[in-house]
Amino acid sequence: MSKQEITAHLKKFDKPQRDALQAVREMIAEALPEADQVIKYGIPTFAIEGKGIIGFDGFKNHNSIFPYSGSLAGRLKDELSNYEQTKGSIHFDKVKPFPKGLLKKIIKERLIQMREK
Secondary structure, three states: OOHHHHHHHHOOOOHHHHHHHHHHHHHHHHOOOEEEEEOOOEEEEEEEEEEEEEEEEOOOOOEEOOOOOOOHHHHOOOOOOOOOOOOOOOEEEEOOOOOOOHOOOHHHHHHHHHOOO
């Protein structure tokens, strides 16, 4: 799995949604330059030593961030209160990138979680 596969995956979305997803991809790449870009569980993912740190993908009515941790929402409850969430995902607008500052917080918390394990 590779960066090219993620690029190909993102091409299936229309331009506004693809641009929002690409912006998220670039923000994650900036925050995790050492991570590999792979397809994991069918979604674009940034992984370190084979472990998924954070994934992202687009859907019909929204885009999602996948922090690969159901407990992350509890750690960032206030910051994520305005976002629809499932056990494993955080939904955001289909054509607007996820806020960079909040994305960095999610990544930081995810890395802390991984170190704690």
